[in-house]
Amino acid sequence: MKKSSASKLTLSVHAGSIGDTLYGGVVTPIYPSSAYDYEAEVRYPRYYNTPNQKAVVDKLVALENGEDGLIFSSGMAAIMTSLFAMIKAGHHVLFQNDLYGGTHHAALHELERYGMEYSMVDVSDLKRFEKAIRKNTKVIYVETPSNPLLKITDLKGVAKLAKKYGIVTIIDNTFASPVNQNPIDLGIDVVTHSGTKYIGGHSDICCGAMVSSKKLTAQIKQSAMHFGGSLDAQTCYLVERSLKTIVLRVQKQNENALAIARYLEKESRIAKVYYPGLKNHPGYAIAKRQMPGGFGGMLSFEVKTNPDRFIKRLQYIKRAISLGGVESTITQPVKTSHAKLTAAERKAVGIKDNLLRLSVGIEDATDLIADIRQAL
Numbered sequence: 001m002k003k004s005s006a007s008k009l010t011l012s013v014h015a016g017s018i019g020d021t022l023y024g025g026v027v028t029p030i031y032p033s034s035a036y037d038y039e040a041e042v043r044y045p046r047y048y049n050t051p052n053q054k055a056v057v058d059k060l061v062a063l064e065n066g067e068d069g070l071i072f073s074s075g076m077a078a079i080m081t082s083l084f085a086m087i088k089a090g091h092h093v094l095f096q097n098d099l100y101g102g103t104h105h106a107a108l109h110e111l112e113r114y115g116m117e118y119s120m121v122d123v124s125d126l127k128r129f130e131k132a133i134r135k136n137t138k139v140i141y142v143e144t145p146s147n148p149l150l151k152i153t154d155l156k157g158v159a160k161l162a163k164k165y166g167i168v169t170i171i172d173n174t175f176a177s178p179v180n181q182n183p184i185d186l187g188i189d190v191v192t193h194s195g196t197k198y199i200g201g202h203s204d205i206c207c208g209a210m211v212s213s214k215k216l217t218a219q220i221k222q223s224a225m226h227f228g229g230s231l232d233a234q235t236c237y238l239v240e241r242s243l244k245t246i247v248l249r250v251q252k253q254n255e256n257a258l259a260i261a262r263y264l265e266k267e268s269r270i271a272k273v274y275y276p277g278l279k280n281h282p283g284y285a286i287a288k289r290q291m292p293g294g295f296g297g298m299l300s301f302e303v304k305t306n307p308d309r310f311i312k313r314l315q316y317i318k319r320a321i322s323l324g325g326v327e328s329t330i331t332q333p334v335k336t337s338h339a340k341l342t343a344a345e346r347k348a349v350g351i352k353d354n355l356l357r358l359s360v361g362i363e364d365a366t367d368l369i370a371d372i373r374q375a376l
Contacts, residue, residue, distance in 0.1 A: 003065050008179060008293075012247045016058030017240060018051065028055045028240060032233045045230050048221060052236035057209075059243050060199070063178035064191055066211035070224055071236060075194025076102055077229030078208030079172060080110070082190050083139060085223035086168050089115030091138040096123035098349050100147040100172065101338035124282075126157045133165055142188075143172040145287070148300045148333045148357040149350055150175070150274040152283025155290050159187025168216070174198070177324075179250040180293035190216055197324030198297075201242045201249050207231055249326060249362060253297025256368065257360040261299050263369050269376045271354070275299040297360040298323060300333075305376060307332055307354050313375035316367060323359035328368055330358050 004011060020029050031051045036043035043049050048057075048070050057069045072078040087093060095107060097120040104120075111118050121132040123142060133140075140162050144153035155171070162169045170190040171183045177198035183191050193199055195207035208229075210220060224230070231239075254277075261275035276287035277295030287295060303310050311319050311330055320329040321336045331337070334353050338346055346352075360368070 004062060008063060009247045011062045012059070013244050015062035016055045016060075017244075018055055028052065028237065030233050030237045045232065046228055047225055048230055050233060050236075052233040052240070053231065056231075056236050056239045056243070059240060060178065060193075060209055061211055063182075063243075063246075064173075064211040065182050065184050066191065067214045068217035069209060069211035070217065070221060071195070071231050071239065072208035072210070072224070072229045073231050074206055074229065075172075075174065075192070075196055075208035076106065077227070078192045078194070078210045079103060079170075080106060081224045081227050081229060082170055082192055082210045082220050083141065084227075085220040086139050086170070087116055090117075090136060092117040092119070092134045092136045093139045093141060094118070094129070094132055094137050094167075095120045096129075096142045096146070096153060097121055098123075098146040098149060098151045099143050100174075101333070101340055103141075103143070103172065104338075104345075105340040123153050123158065124151070126154065126161060129158075130161055133161075133167070137165065137167055139168050139170060141170045141172075143175075144181075145175040145276055145283075145296060145298065147175060147298075147337060148274075148355065150276055150281070150283075150296075150298065150300060152276050152281075152287045154286050155183050155186040155188055162189075163187070174324075175296055175298050176291060177246065177250050177293075177296070179247050180254065180296055181291045184211070186290055189213070190220070195239060196322060198246060198250060199243060199324075200239060201246060201324060201326060203320075203322060203325035203327065203329075205235060205238055205242065207235060207239055250297065251294065252362045253360050254294030256362070256365040257297045257299050257358075258295060259365040260358070260360060260369060260372070264299075264301050264372070267373075267376070269304050271302040271304050273299065273301045298357070299360065300355055300357045302352060302354045303356060303376070304354075307356055310375050311356070314371055315374075316363060316371045317358070323357070325359065326362045328359060328361035328363060330356055333357055
């Protein structure tokens with residue numbers, strides 16, 4: 001697909017939105033039908049080809065500079081469907097070891113059941129990562145920035161390595177969003193999102209998405225139709241509406257997160273801050289290069305005080321799972337996203353009990369910093 005010359009601000013509003021062709025309305029109508037005339041084309045929600053599904057996908061494809069894609073009922077549906085469409089019994093998947101807890105748990109409990117092999121390796125050293133590739137490695141799966149430690153993976157380096165061995169690459173691009181980072185431009189094959197986060201943006205939608213080439217999307221679509229993780233018309237309508245403001249929302253979240261991270265790194269009651277927009281972050285140089293839109297609205301930090309007491313004292317920042325909404329939320333990974341990992345597994349990837357993950361919203365940054373200060 002030829003990359004549009006229009007800006008993301010323009011594409012987020014206009015790409016994919018067909019409007020009301022019957023009455024001239026500017027908003028895409030909701031098409032709730034599950035039964036369509038099949039003479040010209042067989043349309044069906046589970047076939048991922050209804051008007052509302054297509055409107056969302058076309059907008060995401062434009063924002064991610066892809067060729068085609070699919071919208072799913074959850075982020076995990078998008079991730080696991082994309083993964084399982086590429087592998088079969090006897091194949092090996094190479095994961096980076098710093099992953100969202102849900103993905104990590106799914107890999108541990110599902111792949112071996114179907115006769116598939118996997119390894120989880122630190123991707124910060126690409127030479128060591130390359131040594132983990134086997135003759136039967138078919139997929140390399142990465143996530144950057146990672147959840148919850150905001151580690152940065154060199155996407156160009158991973159893509160070059162994968163092409164050397166004829167391996168398909170899949171990324172979870174949730175934390176970055178299509179506003180800040182476009183992995184396809186860097187050579188990655190398949191981009192997935194938990195659309196529940198920045199794509200939905202208002203903490204009221206559960207969905208997922210993948211964007212890729214037409215060839216790989218067609219391959220994934222075959223599995224998707226079998227697994228049945230499609231999204232209904234009304235939710236697709238809400239996703240399309242949310243995408244129209246994704247650029248404005250994420251730009252403000254980028255700005256706020258950077259301000260908060262700079263405050264926290266100077267705060268004596270904070271032990272450590274994880275944010276790729278800070279110059280002392282080990283992945284800063286790579287992030288600056290591959291995230292031209294901004295460093296994101298997610299950051300994590302370790303408190304020296306009691307984390308439960310700190311969270312309870314917060315006023316504007318709410319204790320909640322999930323992320324990416326217009327309101328700021330905070331969570332303890334040991335109790336939420338990585339609760340299914342053992343203590344040893346969490347220790348191995350650097351997740352401590354006093355680690356807090358902050359999803360920065362669109363509020364005034366000064367108010368958010370004041371809220372953190374009084375809670376400390």
